[in-house]
Amino acid sequence: MPHRLIRVTEPPPGDPLAHALAELRKQAQVPAGFPPEVLAEADAVARAPALPARDATDIPFFTIDPAGSMDLDQAMHLSRISGGGYRVQYAIADVAAWVRPGGALDTEAHRRVTTLYFPDARVPLHPPSLSEGAASLLPDQPAPALLWRIDLDSTGEVKTAAVERALVRSRARLTYDGAQRDIDEGTAEEPLALLRDVGLLREEQERTRGGISLGVPEQEIVRRDGGHYDLEYRAPLPADGWNAQISLLTGMVAADLMLGAGTGILRTLPAAAPRAIEYLRRIAHALDVDWPKGRDYADVIRSLNPQHANHAAFLQECTTLLRGAGYTVFDGAPPADRQHAAVADEYTHATAPLRRLVDRYAGELSLAACAGQDPPDWVREALPALPEEMAKGGARANKLERGCVDLVEAALLSTHIGEVFDGQVVDVEEDRPTRGTVQLYEPAVIGRVDGPELPLGHRLRVRVTAAEPGVSPVRFEPAEGVAVVA
Structure with a gap:
């Protein structure tokens, strides 16, 4: 997923920024489409997926995504449990039900590694017939999924967790704006209304651990009459953060399962270097962001209001703290360096398999760990090479993101x-x-x-x-x- 969310609003024909973005993709040899054999395999498997034994289509799941999104990885259902606490049921698109190891789809996914995001376009990991069609958790469409069931106590602490394959069906595709409005107005049904309760509890758990979520605002570049560009920000809503907490929770539970089983892949991040913190201090000073001497950077980030332009701009630069993130594979003894500094716990990427290659493997490892079984051979065979594959794909995505930022900033000052x-x-x-x-x-x-x-x-x-x-x-x-x- 991109560190910085940038969107260009309806560029007109011949727009110089849109042209420059297209040239950036061309020079970086970003694929414009999928090879015929990949599309043919996608169309074939879309008609005949591997269906799971359990039918969980009676659970009224819902999704929350940006307006217009079609590649829906996650659907959730929240409920109260007797004795106090909450049950989180979280369905993750089961990419392995569609992608055959060693096949054309699999090979192409390993070549792409991740969906690439540009201000004016998106280059998907999988063909749209799957990622935006058969494999997506679209409403009223039965689809195979990895179904997580995570029980929390009244403080939001994990009590039990399990994952299995199941057939699910989402009932509603919600947007962040719509979900926030329904929750605020008190018109949300309980499964959605509980998102605030669970999200706030998990945010408090994060603060207690010493973790931090950036909540980076979306940058919107608008071309005005006369050819000049303006920069606007879309501040994330509380519902964005609560939804993200469900994904973080699942990634932490998945990491615990894999560590308990002795085989897995973790997302790791070292603590921020003093030089990086000092750089951010200078950025804060430049943007008139209050950072009292002796105050921890995590406390500063939590104090920000992304609806203020200078705070929003500072949060964009805070993404530099994510540099150094990587993946660590283990098969036997747990790795010595296994924490993610921002999460302040062990963590893995497991909730976006339609858009990120590694999540498919983390899901399979979690299933095996929960069932007390060995991982499939195809997972174990691919595991050693995954960190390097993801690192190369991540470096490419970061380079393209930096290129997009350079183009957007040049557009803003071009006049x-x-x-x-x-x-x-x-x-x-x-x-x-x-x-x-x-x-x-x-x-x-x-x-x-x-x-x-x-x-x-x-x-x-x-x-x-x-x-x-x-x-x-x-x-x-x-x-x-x-x-x-x-």
Whole structure:
């Protein structure tokens, strides 16, 4: 999934940003479609999936996703249990019911690794006939799934957890806006209304563990009359966070199952380096985000209101704390480094198999662990190579994401060449102190600056010297005659 969510709103024909994004995909050899043999296999298996023995279509599941989404990995049903507490039933699309190990679909998925997200397009992991059709948990469509049942006590702590294959059927496809409105107005039926109760309890559990969820706002780039672009933010709703907590809960339970069985794959993240924290401090100062001395960065993030533009921009930059994340495979003794620093616990990716390759394997490992069985041979054989495959795919996705950010920021300043903005020097090259990075306050754009020796951490007025999507990223120079402000 992307670290930074960027969307371009209905670019007109010939739009320079849309053209530059298309060129970025072309130069990176991003596939425009699927090979014929992959499409043929997808069409064939869509007509004859491997159906599970258990029929759970009587459970009234619902999905919550952004408006217009069709690749629905997860559906849930929440209920109270006797004696206090909650039951979370969470259905995850069963990709293994459709994808044959070693087949054309499987080979293509290992080549792609993950769905790629661009501001104006999405390049899926699996053919749409599966990811947006037969394998998706669309409403009123029976589909094979991995059905998790997680019982929580009255504080949100896990009591028991199990997973099995089952046939499920979602009853409703909800959007975040609609779900939030129904919950706030008190019109939501209990399975949805309980999302707030369970979500808040799990958020408190996260704070107790020392974990942190970023809640990164979506950036929307809007082209105005006259050819200039504006940047707007969509702040995540509370329902976004509560929904994310259900996914995090499942990933943590899956990790526990695999660790108990002695075979699995974990998503790991080291603690943030002091240098990364100091960089964020400078970004916070540049954006007028309050960060009192001695206050932990996690507390600062929790205090933010993403409806404020400067807070939203700061949360975008906080994604740098996710650098260093990877996957750790184990078969026998648990790995020494097995925690995810942001989750503050053991964790794995297991809830988005339509969009991420590794989740299919984590699901199979969890099923085997829960049943007290050995993992399938095809899972065990693929396991050693998965971390490198995911690392290469992740590096490619990150590079493309960075390229998209550069193009979007260039578009935002493309009509402001020669103008002067207030910014702050947030980074300086160690071996070349005349070259560094400046964060503007408004618009919240980062660009390179060259000039005399740069005052790290200080405010600096800069002039835009270059910004053209697909031609030049944002470049600044110190504005002549303007003093550095401490």
